Amino acid sequence: MDFQPAVKSRASPKSRVPMTRFATCGMPAADQFQAWSDFLQPVVNLGLTERSPGGFDAEFTAWDLGSMVFCDIATPCEAPSRNWQHAANPSGDHWYLILHNSGPSTNVKGRQETRSLNFRSLARRSAGVTDSTNTVALLIPRDLYTATSALLDSVCETIPDVGPGAMLADYLLMVRRHLNELDQIDVPALAAATKAMVSFCLAPSMDRAAIAQGAISITCFERARQIIRRDLLLPELDADHLCRAMGISRSRLYRLFDAVGGVSNYIRRQRLLAARDALSDLADLRPIGVIAFSVGFADASGFSRAYHREFGCSPSDTRMERLAGRAIALPVRPLPRTDGSSQFEDLLRQLRA
Structure with a gap:
């Protein structure tokens, strides 16, 4: 060859x-x-x-x-x-x-x-x-x-x-x-x-x-x-669900989420972010109440209040802005970056403690 x-x-x-x-x-x-x-x-x-x-x-x-x-x-x-x-x-x-x-x-x-x-x-x-x-x-x-x-x-x-x-x-x-x-x-x-x-x-x-x-x-x-990302749409997703899935105690789980405002707040925010993604999607024509229910909110009015507290606007505002063509500031995933380096065998030989 x-x-x-x-x-x-x-x-x-x-x-x-x-x-x-x-x-x-x-x-x-x-x-x-x-x-x-x-x-x-x-x-x-x-x-x-x-x-x-x-x-x-x-x-x-x-x-x-x-x-x-x-x-x-x-x-x-x-x-x-x-x-x-x-x-x-x-x-x-x-x-x-x-x-x-x-x-x-x-x-x-x-x-x-x-x-x-x-x-x-x-x-x-x-x-x-x-x-x-x-x-x-x-x-x-x-x-x-x-x-x-x-x-x-x-x-x-x-x-x-x-x-x-x-x-x-x-x-x-x-x-x-x-x-x-x-x-x-x-x-x-x-x-x-x-x-x-x-x-x-x-x-x-x-x-x-x-x-x-x-x-x-x-x-x-x-x-x-x-696990939260995987099970986000499950109604039973809560602290107990996480403890069972991870095999850890509630006290340890709470310590893990102290820095981000607690387990319940973190799950609620992820659900609201999922709802915002759906409302900002021109191909998603579901009613707002259906979207709210799909991400774990049983009460439409409670969803609207939580959404407004998190993003400073109503769910309908988000949908109207998207329909009007104005960009919404959605979470951005960093693009992969690459650097030059040596051949694989050189990396093996150069390993150092």
Whole structure:
């Protein structure tokens, strides 16, 4: 194959977290999987379990956190399973956490993702089969945990998705959601919090829990936010619902939401924001009372009063302004930003504690 894949690098005027990005899109379909396999060869050897009639449109993004590397991997959902095994001579003897999301499934509590979390060392022989389409991974140098390396070596490869394991998986997903919003100045604090979180979740102790308390609280709050977003339209969404879903006490839940005015106020505001989005949507022709009911308000007049207190105008004002073509100041999600960085193998070799 004479095609030479390259890592694309782009610079931002702001000091964003250094990033490496590699994608197979744009390559000839017949060359895509081989290019993907070549790129990951410093860590793992890949092979398809069966011949694929199509290409392999995949993307890899890595953020350099100085003392560790955070990776996001997206592979095509229609692709066959892949055989994998650790490279015979890996670039370093790093550990890595890898979280596989195999796609959404539905249960009685709503849509959730089937996920699995594993902790492995590149220095050890390991192999398996994967069909995951969405993966995040954290590459961790052994020197980062010199005092507890023997303890971490004894950790079971498969981390149960309960208790500390579930918390660690939630933390990795939370970091991924916010990485593109961070500046370079945030990296040392993020790396320190991640180090503490990994240490506590893989080898729990009172001392490690105290060190990781900040990261634990942030993770719990983010998990609560995701549950609120998922269950926002359920009439039974309240503090008790969150406590049951998260398996925590009411007092701990209340402490998590102290800084944002309490659990009930936060849920009410999210419902009002959802109502404002609907009222500002020209394609949504539902009556205001129906929209109010759909976001959890049983009383139309109570909804109108709460809406006016929150936004300084009535629901009908919002709809009229949108119909008149005047812009409404809606919450804006920051656009992803990318920075130039080094090749993937260089990142592995440069990992430092």
